[in-house]
Amino acid sequence: MQVVIIGAGIVGASLAFTLSQQGVDVTVIDASGPAAGATGRSFGWANASFYLDKSHHDIRAEGIASYRRLNDALHTNAITWSGCLCWEEQGDSFDTQAADLEAMEYDVEVLNNSQFQQLEPAVVPPQRALYFPQEAAVDGVQICADLLAASGARLITGFLVEGIETKGGQVVGVSTIGGVIPADRVIVAGGTGSSKLLALLDVELPMLLRPGLMMRSQAVKPILSHVLVAPSQEFRQLPSGHILAPTVASHQSDTQTHVTSRPDALADEAMERLNALIPSIDLHWEEVAFAQRPVPKDGLPVVGACGPNGVFAAVMHSGITLAPIMAEILAGEVLDKATSNYHAGLIANYRPDRFQDV
Numbered sequence: 001m002q003v004v005i006i007g008a009g010i011v012g013a014s015l016a017f018t019l020s021q022q023g024v025d026v027t028v029i030d031a032s033g034p035a036a037g038a039t040g041r042s043f044g045w046a047n048a049s050f051y052l053d054k055s056h057h058d059i060r061a062e063g064i065a066s067y068r069r070l071n072d073a074l075h076t077n078a079i080t081w082s083g084c085l086c087w088e089e090q091g092d093s094f095d096t097q098a099a100d101l102e103a104m105e106y107d108v109e110v111l112n113n114s115q116f117q118q119l120e121p122a123v124v125p126p127q128r129a130l131y132f133p134q135e136a137a138v139d140g141v142q143i144c145a146d147l148l149a150a151s152g153a154r155l156i157t158g159f160l161v162e163g164i165e166t167k168g169g170q171v172v173g174v175s176t177i178g179g180v181i182p183a184d185r186v187i188v189a190g191g192t193g194s195s196k197l198l199a200l201l202d203v204e205l206p207m208l209l210r211p212g213l214m215m216r217s218q219a220v221k222p223i224l225s226h227v228l229v230a231p232s233q234e235f236r237q238l239p240s241g242h243i244l245a246p247t248v249a250s251h252q253s254d255t256q257t258h259v260t261s262r263p264d265a266l267a268d269e270a271m272e273r274l275n276a277l278i279p280s281i282d283l284h285w286e287e288v289a290f291a292q293r294p295v296p297k298d299g300l301p302v303v304g305a306c307g308p309n310g311v312f313a314a315v316m317h318s319g320i321t322l323a324p325i326m327a328e329i330l331a332g333e334v335l336d337k338a339t340s341n342y343h344a345g346l347i348a349n350y351r352p353d354r355f356q357d358v
Contacts, residue, residue: 171310
């Protein structure tokens with residue numbers, strides 16, 4: 001079987017690796033290159049403490065578990081099991097968040113001021129924080145490179161996919177300026193570019209506009225050990241010493257549709273907030289990068305068969321959290337294997353057909 005995956009971000013790379021582990025002939029095609037879009041400009045936080053509803057929490061939690069399995073199979077150092085300290089919510093909202101996560105049997109601990117300070121002495125301590133020990137930081141660029149290298153998939157870059165070819169209701173390949181690349185199965189994992197391709201097959205995939213800017217400081221000595229989520233700012237330190245932070249507070253739930261300020265001004269404002277949280281060191285920003293986040297209209301993943309036979313969609317935010325588990329599930333469906341009741345339940349709400357004829 002020949003499978004063509006459109007998109008070399010973390011979703012496409014995870015699918016390439018998982019399918020190749022099952023002996024599939026895989027070709028990945030991306031006009032820009034691996035992790036060149038949202039994946040390479042992601043905050044890189046694998047978590048289930050942010051969620052839209054119970055089923056969304058459950059699949060995000062399974063996403064974290066799938067990283068454990070992936071780590072065993074891939075032996076990558078792109079995953080850092082740092083855990084997360086979060087004090088984004090305050091007062092009654094803080095207590096509600098803790099209680100809701102405990103009710104879903106998520107591993108959460110409430111820390112006081114001194115306990116927080118022991119874990120992160122360089123950060124101005126809040127009165128209380130939630131500790132999520134199972135959460136991780138993921139280097140999107142590195143893990144894409146590791147997944148693709150380990151998969152043995154053929155990688156085509158610089159060629160734009162112009163369409164998906166079918167014959168008699170069955171996919172037969174993807175068309176490029178240089179001709180048609182044959183395929184028995186095609187997976188559309190092209191992030192925000194997926195809607196246009198699927199529309200050519202009369203498959204609707206409405207997307208939200210969700211621009212994001214990620215700021216990176218100069219490299220400094222190791223001062224942070226966790227993913228940190230304050231009311232004013234998310235931030236974490238990379239292995240290189242750089243500190244990574246979105247330019248807006250509450251990045252995960254940000255609903256802005258357009259960037260209306262200069263990127264340098266937004267980075268300056270974020271750096272001012274960051275320096276207030278880490279006063280012992282004088283930070284300045286070195287880089288700010290923009291990407292459109294691939295967020296379907298209802299904010300939830302889109303995964304599964306759609307349109308002509310042999311075409312599948314895999315579009316989601318956050319791909320960092322969800323890519324490995326979605327690859328595990330979707331790979332079986334691509335290969336016409338029966339989906340377990342557990343996996344079917346996990347993705348029941350995320351099928352592409354929920355957007356058709358609406």
